[in-house]
Amino acid sequence: MNQDINFTKMNSQGNDFVIIDINNENFDETHENITKICSRKNIGCDQLLLINTSDITKVFCKIYNSDGTTACQCGNGLRAIMLYLNKKFSTIESTIVVCNKDYTAKIIDNDKISVDLGKPIFLSQDEHELKHNDYIGEIVNVGNKHFVIEGDTSDDIHSTFLSEFNFTFILGELDENNLLRIKVKERGAGWTKSCGSGAIAAVAYVIKHNPSLLHSPIKVEQEGGILEVHWDDMMSLKLVGPSEFEYDGVWNE
Template sequence: MTRRFSKMHGIGNDFVVVDGRAAPLALDAATIRAMADRRTGIGFDQLLSIEPPRDPSCAFYYGIWNADGSPSGQCGNGARCVAAWLHRAGAIAVGELVRLQSPSGAIAVRLEDGGEVSVDMGEPVFDPLRIPFAVAVEADSYAIEVDGHPLQIGAVSMGNPHAVVVVSAVDAPELAALGPALTAHARFPQGANAGFVQLLARDHLRLRVHERGAGWTLACGTGACAAMAGLRRRGAVDERVRVDLPGGTLEIRWPGVGQTLWMRGPAAFVFEGEWLA
């Protein structure tokens, strides 16, 4: 079977986008892993499918699969790429606020003048049961041990679980081992995206993320949202923050509890192709 795809990226977090509006996506985990291979396949962090909505209040549904074939609940950079893809397909206009349904629920997207995309990611979730994170009492931070290293982490969901660690330098060599270990920590029964954040100023962060199912990535949109939200909850950052990731910069705005969080950044097309299988 031949399936057409678009290769896209959001500040280096790369995707294959498949049009499933007329025909449902029928790819098993092994096929997704083969497509994701950067030597023998297409290569990507996540695969995105665009499909008819299950929720009638939304215009479209998008599915998310990690490079290892596992499903994901949310992807901030992916949401921006979905919006840009739909705009190119003539389905949404610049300036139009559109509801999209993700595996973790509805979000809203808006294409801005100049090609960037703003995404209403919803309100950050700190309730451990909803993240999920195995702890009895909700707190701003938690003491855990990772491979013999005591850490203080924040735990938050942006539609997928995140562990956020404040560090003095995101390029510290010990993080190479701590990232995968924290992603697989037993306190996170579904795994977690491990974000290591450096506070440069009240409006400026530097971030490095190890994603469950994808590994170290050039950018993680939900990770940037989670890092900002965790620090905002502690009063460490302002309402608007610039987050520098290895692949580029995102703008995050969150007034605080009871409000939704907005992310803004670019989405780029790389090439079109066909997968022969």
């Protein structure tokens, strides 16, 4: 029997999401339902975010990409969830749990939401052999894995690699305004207008290679706009930027 599912559509600089609160909605997490919701022929989104608000101080989240695969991090999505919690429950801070990892999110003001994404981990390429093309870069795990590359974007990325990595391209050098330009092809979603974890991964890469030349924050520009990445002495990285409520709706499963 079909049933109505309440949802909220949101975006973070064009990176768009459908949020369903499974504390209130009995959503059947089938591959068919997930990909239908994400399809641009229906509601359409880059990621589907299933959250449980039974305790708004600690919200559990499951992230689905538009192709139905799961993800363990989405910086833009976490900011969208924080704005959702603020609009629905008037809370200004919460812990959001994804894949058993806690992320602290806060409302700073009308235009800024912060998420502490922790310390990045650099992985050896020996663990992930990339033999299809001569990519020059590093693998950075910021809750999900990004292969960070200095240079122009490329559509010539083998599907085997896209099943495991997000690809973050750094377009030129950090400029005099502490601005970095990037473009990201996300695993399971493709090219997106903005990617929060990609911004974090790119800044982590730049800090590693230029530790004495940088000061916090770095601004990261993508097609959808500019995000800020802040860090402390312990190299814990914080993503700061806007999110936007679009509309509430009902989907018939």
